[in-house]
Amino acid sequence: MASSSKRDDLSGVTIYEALKERGFSRRDFLSFCTLITATLALPSTFVSKVAEALERRKKPVLVWLEFQDCAGNTEALLRASKPTVGEIVLDILSVEYHETIMAAAGHQAEKSLMDVVKNQKGRYIAVVEGSVPMGDGGVYCCVGGRAAKETVKEVCGNAMATLAVGTCAAYGGLPAASPNPTGAVGVTQAVPGVPVVNLPGCPVNVENITATVVHFLTFGSLPPLDSRGRPLFAYGKRIHDNCERRAHFDAGQFVRQWGDEGHRKGWCLYEMGCKGPETFKNCPTVKYNEGTSWPVQAGHGCIGCAEPAFWDRMAPFYRRLPQPPGFGVESTADKVGAGLAAVTGAALVAHGIGRILSGGKKKEEERR
């Protein structure tokens, strides 16, 4: 933390110098830059620009606020199986305040936070995890005797930018699920008008936090956002469109019961209630835990955790979506799948390889 002498020694150095100090080679550094450039959906020609920025830029000061949270996003940040370069980059940001990991407690902790707000006004990054309860004067979340709704106003209001990590901080999330007993809201609603990047997900994907910070350091601006305040590089595409099981959807091959033949073979989870067709996030490519896996790869449908109010809109989680958007008025997944298979079949016939597919399709029809 800020109080350690090691950290103080590093405070004036650039990110690349700090990485070198931690034993990272030039090669490690450049592969990190390549990974982040890819996550940002930038062409590979930008790798050198990202590298140049990280060689040049000083570490920004960062404060991490926790309100109505489960620390799941903190865990996602801290629980990598080995220290990754991404983790180190976040670690070597000057994290001046983070309740779960900081050494100071009580009024000393609160003093570090207020020192940043006062001395680094307009120059620090605020990260918020958890929703802000507005009900009953804000009594449902108090830190240091102060209501979250007051703290968030002061800290985010004076920050250079705020990252709302996780669906709770972005849109209210679980505490805001019906009947929203505490009047929970996301940061944008709690502090209207301040620059906020929403990084929803339950939990957030750490690569997306890192990429947002790196974008900021490289270009000096926040990444382009969609209408829900989410960076397009991470939330611009539907899960369904990039899903590793998409071919099974198109072929009409669905899991119909947990543990059935289709489930064992890794077929499409749409019939089991997968919300991939209505959810926008880069899970299929970035995944979790250093690209190890993500829910669909593990055999469970997407629950739509990156979408506003998903706890109400996407539940019950095991109910099949009545009608996936973008597929017209077909009433069942079978029709959608078979219809798409027919279209795909026609396209493949045109390429002269139709026979193989039509054989497969016939079998599929016989099976039904």
Place this chain on the structure above:
Amino acid sequence: MAKIAIDPITRIEGHLRIEAKIEGGKVVDAWASSTMFRGIELILEGRDPRDAWAFAQRI
């Protein structure tokens, strides 16, 4: 007699406030408060039981 309050308690998951009454250099009484409430029990009411794990595991 003095009363001290440590809030927030850090390096834990969740929000905690500890107040302690000190007499002659010793803690003679103490109070712990959980300073955050979400009402997950209320949110769970009336939902599909198969979804309960997803809500409850976020505690």
